[in-house]
C-alpha cells in the first residue's frame with residue numbers, strides 16, 4: 001500500500017504542466033462544492049441557532065416551583081417591531097436570562113445595542129419615553145440577529161403588566177404570557193419553524209446539483225488519467241492496484257480541495273452575514289456548524305470523490321483496452337427517460353391533493369424534488385445522446401458534425417458540462433411560481449395605519465377617554481366600537497366573543513404615530529396599540545424572505561452551474577488536446593474548432609435547460625401564488641444569464657484551446 | 670552538401686535552420702521534391718528528421734532559410750494562410766493521433782473536404798470512393814477504435830489524399846505496425862500518392878521502405894549528409 005501511495009503521489013506531481021492544471025481544476029471544483037455544502041449546512045444550522053436564541057422569550061409553564069413571571073409583547077417604532085420582555089422575580093432563585101449578568105430588578109430596563117442606539121437617536125417622545133431608562137445593554141445571547149430591537153423590563157410581580165393576558169386578542173406569536181416560569185426555555189421556538197422547512201427545501205435545491213457537480217469533478221480526475229491507467233493495466237498492474245492508485249490520487253486532490261473550500265466559506269461569511277432574513281442579518285458564529293460537523297464534511301467530501309472515482313474507473317478495470325481504444329459506445333437505454341416520466345406522472349397524480357396533506361405534504365414535496373433531480377440527471381445523458389444523433393443527421397458543416405459526433409460519443413461528459421445549468425433551470429422554474437407580489441392585500445375599508453386596542457367591552461369607553469386625554473392637542477381622533485370577534489380577522493377564535501375596539505387615527509405618518517404610541521405607553525398595562533400595517537410587517541417580511549431565499553438559491557445554483565461549465569469545458573479541451581492539435585495540424589482554423597466546442601455545449605444546453613425549466617414549473621404549479629411580473633422576470637433573467645454565463649465560462653477555455661494547438665507538431669502525450 | 674533543386678520542384682527548402690534552445694535541430698538544410706516524386710528521409714534518432722518535415726509542411730516556422738511551394742514562399746505566410754495551405758495543398762499521415770476517435774472512418778476521410786467547403790453529401794461520397802481502392806470496403810461506418818492498426822493507417826492515407834494535395838507528408842507512418850503490415854501499408858502509400866500525381870515526403874527507419882522511394886535524404890546532426 002505505501003508503494004501504491006508513493007506511485008499515486010508521483011503520478012500526481014509528475015503529470016506535467018497540463019496534468020497539474022487538470023488536478024487544479026478538480027481541486028477548484030471540489031473547493032467550490034465544499035464551500036457551498038458548508039453554506040447549505042451552515043444556513044440550516046443558523047436557522048436552528050436563531051430559533052434557540054429566540055426560545056427564552058416564549059415562556060413555558062414551570063414544571064417545578066415557579067421562580068419568576070415572564071411575558072412577551074411587541075411594540076413598534078418606524079414600522080419595525082421591538083420585542084418587549086417583561087420579567088418579575090417571585091423569589092431569590094429566579095433564573096438569569098440569557099445575555100444578562102443577573103435577573104433585572106423592578107424598574108430596570110436592558111436594551112439590545114440597536115434599540116439603545118435608536119432610543120438615543122430619536123427624540124424621547126418618539127421612543128425612549130415608552131420604557132424605563134436603560135440600565136444596561138443585552139449581550140449577544142439574548143438576540144436572534146445582530147440588529148434586533150429587544151428590551152427586557154424588570155417589574156414587581158404585582159405590576160399590572162405582569163397580570164394582563166397578552167394572548168387575549170392577538171393571533172401572531174409576537175405576544176405571550178404572562179406565565180410563571182422556573183427557567184427559560186432553550187429548546188427552540190416555533191417562530192422560525194416555517195423558515196427551517198423552507199431552508200430544508202432550499203438545501204435540497206442547492207445540494208442536489210452540488211452532488212452531480214462533485215461527482216463530475218471526481219470523474220474528471222479519472223477521465224484525464226484513464227489513458228495512463230489503461231497503460232498501467234496493459235503493463236500488468238492488477239485491477240486492485242489501478243483502483244488504489246486512482247482513488248489515492250483523487251482523494252489527495254479532493255482533500256486539498258475540501259480544505260480550500262473551508263477557507264472559501266470562511267472568506268465568504270463576512271458577506272453572507274448581510275443576507276437579510278426574518279428581519280435582519282446573521283451572527284457569523286451562527287453560520288458555522290459545530291467543529292465536528294465541519295470535520296465530518298472535510299472527511300466526507302474526499303470519501304465521496306473517491307467513491308465517484310471508483311465508479312468512473314469501472315470501465316478501465318473491466319477492460320484494459322476499453323479506454324485506450326475508442327469504440328462505439330453502447331446506446332444508453334430509454335429506461336433513463338422512463339424514470340423521469342414516471343416521477344412526473346406520479347407527481348401529477350398526487351399534486352392535486354398535496355395541499356390537503358398538511359405537514360406531510362412538505363415531506364412528499366422534498367422527496368419528489370430529490371427524485372426529480374435524480375431522474376433529470378439520469379435522463380440528461382440519454383437526451384443529450386438523442387440531441388447528438390439529431391445533430392449528426394442534420395449537420396451540413398464540419399463544426400456541427402464534430403459537435404454532434406462528440407455528443408454522441410460521450411453523452412455523459414457532454415451532460416456534465418450543462419448539467420449544472422440545466423438543474424438550475426429546474427430551480428428557476430420551481431421558484432418563479434413562488435415569486436409572489438411583494439405586498440399583502442389590505443382590507444380597504446379600514447385605515448391600515450390606525451392604531452387599535454382590543455379590550456373587554458366594559459373597559460373600552462374608559463380607556464378611550466384616557467387616550468383622548470393623553471393625545472389632546474395632537475390632532476389624533478379616538479373612536480370606540482363594539483364588535484363580535486368573528487368580524488375581526490385579527491382576533492383569535494373562541495377567546496373573546498365580544499370586545500371593544502379603541503381605534504386611534506393619527507394623521508401625519510410614522511413620526512406622529514410613534515409619538516402617539518409613546519403617549520399611550522402603559523395606558524393598558526402589557527398591551528401595545530398596533531395597526532394593521534404593523535401586523536402586515538410579518539406577512540410582507542415572509543414574502544420578502546421567500547424572494548431573498550429564492551434569489552440566494554438561484555445565485556448559488558448559478559455559481560455551481562457556471563463554475564461547472566467552466567471547469568468541464570477546460571477539462572474537455574485538455575482531454576482532447578491531441579485531437580485538437582491534430583485538427584490544427586491538418587489546417588483546421590481555430591474558429592471552426594472553437595465553434596464546434598461551443599455548439600457541443602449550447603445545443604444540449606438549450607434543450608436541457610428549457611426542459612428542466614418546464615419541469616420545475618410543473619413541480620411548483622400546485623403551490624402557485626401567481627405568475628406575475630417578478631416570476632417572469634426571474635425566468636428571463638435566468639435564461640439570459642444562463643446562456644451568458646455558460647458562454648462566458650466556456651470562452652475562458654478558448655485561450656487554453658489556443659495554447660494546446662499553438663504547436664501542432666504531433667508527439668506522444 | 671546540397672543539390673540544386675530540380676527545375677520542376679514542387680516543394681523546396683533552402684538553408685533551413687531550426688533551434689530549440691541550445692539544441693540545433695536543423696543546421697542549414699536544402700531539400701527539393703519534384704512533381705509526383707517520393708523522397709524518403711532517413712537518419713538516426715534525434716537527427717532532425719521530424720523537424721525538417723514540420724518545417725517543410727508549414728507546421729513549424731524555421732529560424733532561418735526559406736520554404737517554397739511551386740516557387741512561392743510559404744514560411745513567411747501568417748498562421749492563417751499556412752493553415753489554409755495545409756488544408757488545401759498538403760496531406761498528412763502520422764504515427765499516432767491522426768484520426769478523430771469520435772468520427773466513423775468515412776467521415777474522418779470526408780472532414781478535410783468539408784473543412785474546404787464541400788457539402789457533406791459530396792464529401793462523404795468522395796470519401797467512400799477512396800475506401801474501396803485502399804481495401805477498406807464496408808468499413809466506412811467503423812470508428813478508429815474498431816479498426817486494426819493497418820486499417821486505421823489506410824484510412825489516414827485516404828484522408829491525406831482526398832483533397833488531392835500537392836504533397837503528402839508522412840512521419841514514420843508504419844512505426845506502430847508489424848513489419849509485414851508496415852510494408853503493405855507503405856507500398857500502398859507510395860503507390861497511391863504517385864497514382865494521384867502527388868509528391869511524397871516520408872520519414873522512415875526502414876531501408877526497404879526507402880528503397881521504394883525515388884530518392885533518399887540522409888539526415889545527421891541537423892544536416893542532409895547525402896541524397897541518392
Ligand SMILES: Nc1ncnc2c1ncn2[C@@H]1O[C@H](COP(=O)(O)OP(=O)(O)OP(=O)(O)O)[C@@H](O)[C@H]1O
Nearest residue numbers: 689692693694712713714715716717718719720721
Ligand atoms: N519541441 C521541441 N522542443 C525542444 N527540443 C526539440 C523539440 N522538437 C525537437 N527537439 C529536439 O530537436 C532534435 C531533433 O528532433 P526530431 O524530432 O526532429 O528528431 P527525429 O530525427 O525525428 O528523431 P526520431 O527518429 O527519434 O523521431 C532532437 O534533439 C530533439 O530533442
Ligand SMILES: [Mg+2]
Nearest residue numbers: 718719720840
Ligand atoms: Mg521523429
